[in-house]
Amino acid sequence: MRPRLDMELVVGGILLAGVTSSMVLLTAGLAWHWTRSGNTALDYSLAGTSIFEFVLSDVKALTPDGLRPRVLVNLAIAVLLLTPYVRVLASVLYFALVERNLKYTVFTVFVLLVLTYSLFLR
């Protein structure tokens, strides 16, 4: 019997939404930089940080005064990094609540825990 909710559409949708919004932000950031300074590469790097802190600082920079090309670029990278994480989170919910498959709930929870650990790694 096919489950009511099509898991493949959900997973595909999350991945598509994450990558698309990241690419839109990235294009906007790069285009903004390009028009402001001509065809040169963006020149800045990051000090070592955890993914969690990186995402947090990008969200904090999202103020009318703080908005610059590099904030958009950083935000694009943050959205990209969170995309697989959200996909795994959705998989856990699906296996636990819709398919009620204990085996695969345990497997996906394990993946989620390891990824959560890596979000805070620094």
Place this chain on the structure above:
Amino acid sequence: MSLALLLFVSSVAGLVGAMAGMGGGVVLIPVLTVLGVDIKRAIAISIVSVIATSSGSASAYVRDHITNLKVGMLLEMFTIVGALVGASIALVSSQRLLFLLFGGVLLASWIALWLQRHEAWRPIDRQDRFSRWLELRGCYDDRAIGRRLEYRAGRAYLGGPLMFGAGVIAGLLGIGAGALKVLIHDLVMGLPPKVSTTTSNLIIGVTALAGTSVYLSAGLIDPGLAAPVILGVTVGAFAGTRVLVRVSNETVRRIFLCVLIVLALEMIDRGLRGG
């Protein structure tokens, strides 16, 4: 380095990578090092862009119902732990060693695939009990042969641990290690080539995220360089994905073989010359 050049180079890498079922990193890293980027930074940038390409292609394949989600989620458990280990090793490795390892991994994948090149996919007749318990089976509509293909996967007890190794390589070298994942799916677990490349794409995304966390914490990810690369690779990979579903399994394998050998020799040469 100009934005236009980075965009162009990375879109070509993405196109070739996606058509061969790879994340694009195997093409991208050698090219970035040729352009003068330090190999560890190239690895770090590549592994972020790998998240984009694999998730982008995976989204299309998953909605086309070709990807096997259960096989993917089972094997992810092994690859993400491997990626954390691999990336931590990369931080303390010498550049030369990374070049040689990179070339060696590509060459080994090439030899294994070359030996198998005349063998068409053979379905597994008898599934072992463990793989049956894991519910590893599926079916998909193959557009190239124009019918529905049912399959079962076997030898999960071997595939899992091997995927840990693929995860280590992915984290260590910043590639999706799609080459190795496809190999394990094809040869060990008996998945049809299209299912194995598309499922590998799904696994690569989370594996690369685990690896990225290590490189980000080491301060090796340079957003200024990463931004145009991610954009280029993803656009290229998107184009490659649209082509993959229309070509036969044998063609996919042939493209894969050509790309692998060129890059393998290039990287080994650089390792021997000292980077």
